[in-house]
Amino acid sequence: MKQDKKIQQYLLTGLISIIPIYLTYWIIKNLFLFFSGPGGIIVGLFLPDFINQNFEFGGITLLSILQKILGFILTIASLYFLGLIISNVFGKKLYKLFESLLEKIPFVSKVYKSIKQITASLSGTNSKAFQKVVFVEYPRKGLWTIAMVTGETLDDKDEKYYNIFVPTTPNPTSGYLLFIKSTETKKLNLTVEEGLKIIVSGGMISPEKLNINE
Known part of the structure; x- marks a missing residue:
């Protein structure tokens, strides 16, 4: 045995x-x-x-x-030179012209905008993407999940809600979108990068202590 x-x-x-x-x-x-x-x-x-x-x-x-x-x-090499061209003023104008043409095509424009938002969020080029890391009580009371705040929304009573993205483990590119009252979340002392490391590693890479702000 x-x-x-x-x-x-x-x-x-x-x-x-x-x-x-x-x-x-x-x-x-x-x-x-x-x-x-x-x-x-x-x-x-x-x-x-x-x-x-x-x-x-x-x-x-x-x-x-x-x-x-x-x-x-x-x-x-082609990707490098493409990035170099788009980084200058003339290249940006050409790129925006190309984007405006894509956005005029009905179905293609929706697909392109969706993919662009996802890539911007993952690359960090979108300043509003993944603003901070929070704890949310999800999917039920007593269970806490690490989530990313992607934006803020006000209801008709001017009460603030967080737009919350809950990534899946170990693939953070998929997840769930939740709208939660800001008062029902707890802020963590983690950067977005640290939060993503915890998610991707399934919790194996995590700090010894978490400072949770009510």
Whole structure:
């Protein structure tokens, strides 16, 4: 019986040890493939065919390797120069012109605006996104949840409500939108980044003490 428990413990320890390594590999691999795709299509048009014919190992051609590596570099370089162009006055005007054209297309405009709001919230470019971290009694009394204040709303009696986003664990890009009286929340002594770390880690990364302001 003790031997079985030891075997289970060793297996669990091995599994816990390998999961971070595998997930790191999986994320880096998929990010690389994602970014190498657009540039790889362009690079593939210019690479000579003889590379594909004469160099092959295990079903992987030198052409495909070069295409992915050069495609990744080209995509990253293109994103850098795009950001550089949009950062200047002329680039901003062109970007706003392009946005105004998108916003005139009925269905596309709604999709674009929604995605833009999400990316702005995640990147922190929107000054009103994730203003502070609070405790809310949700989903029932006695249970407390970390949430982000994204805005404020007044009712017809001028009573202040918080627009609350409750992220899910471990993926904070999805969650629930709640409207709660500001008096029914408790402010935490956490920055938005610290709050997100707690959520993403499932509580494994958290301060020893939380200062809760009523």
